[in-house]
């Protein structure tokens with residue numbers, strides 16, 4: 570006896586019912602996978618992706634496949650499920666990042682000896698020469714900048730130079746000179762630390778430790794500055810994605826140091842007319858995704874003086890919490906980066922151009 574043929578509508582309502590059951594099972598699977606994800610995170614496993622485990626499941630499913638779907642079809646369907654599961658694990662993990670606004674909604678506002686950075690604080694200016702070269706150079710610069718309201722003096726004592734034969738910085742002597750110039754003029758001193766072994770001595774002389782672009786992936790250094798109790802200015806790596814940059818900040822916060830200032834300084838692209846390409850979307854995104862202050866280093870982003878004003882205006886317009894700019898009493902004779910540092914007159918023109926944006930609250 571042949572079965573009476575069922576109507577399409579009838580068959581479709583059965584398919585609808587099966588869909589609902591599949592969805593319930595998929596959701597249950599998703600919840601279990603999320604638990605696996607949490608377990609991996611708490612065990613400190615660096616990766617969620619486990620190809621061997623996926624392969625093992627595919628083999629078993631192939632052996633059990635009763636048809637009518639081919640082995641290839643079953644495989645393709647489950648690969649999609651694995652992909653979605655992995656994305657779920659990773660997004661849950663991200664939600665727990667200490668840098669994330671999902672963990673801490675309010676802006677982090679640093680108060681470094683009375684200098685406030687981030688949140689509702691007015692944009693901060695970090696200025697000074699690329700390298701510390703002499704006592705006179707630092708004193709002149711600090712005096713000039715302090716008289717114009719700059720609260721944070723920069724200057725490199727350890728220089729990450731492309732060539733090992735380039736000027737490598739004055740080291741501890743430079744730290745002493747920079748620290749003294751800042752203190753004598755009522756300023757804070759920020760300088761780069763490149764080596765885990767130097768964190769202690771740099772922290773002795775500097776109020777803020779800088780991790781430079783070339784060291785953004787130096788995880789040992791990130792952990793070490795995370796253990797120091799000095800605020801950290803973390804530059805984005807030359808070719809670092811926003812995610813990698815934020816994970817670098819996470820390294821610092823995970824060691825208990827919440828005082829991190831993110832600094833976008835341009836990324837490496839195919840473009841040659843600028844030294845780097847200023848990534849303003851990274852500034853907006855970092856502000857959106859994290860609660861940390863974000864400043865923009867216009868000097869390195871541009872690599873040329875004629876773009877500093879428009880880039881700084883654009884940075885403030887997207888909500889940057891400050892501007893980092895290199896200023897030298899005599900850029901032509903500077904031992905590093907002489908194409909891009911501003912002289913004093915140039916700095917005054919720069920600040921005059923930015924003044925209207927600095928006076929009124931920006932980004933509101």
Ligand SMILES: C=C(O[C@@H]1C=C(C(=O)O)C=C[C@H]1O)C(=O)O
Pocket residue numbers: 602605606617618619620622623626650651652654655658
């Ligand atoms: C759930 C896990 O994590 C990922 C997702 C898998 C899945 O959805 O089955 C399998 C391996 C991992 O790539 C796991 O490792 O078990």
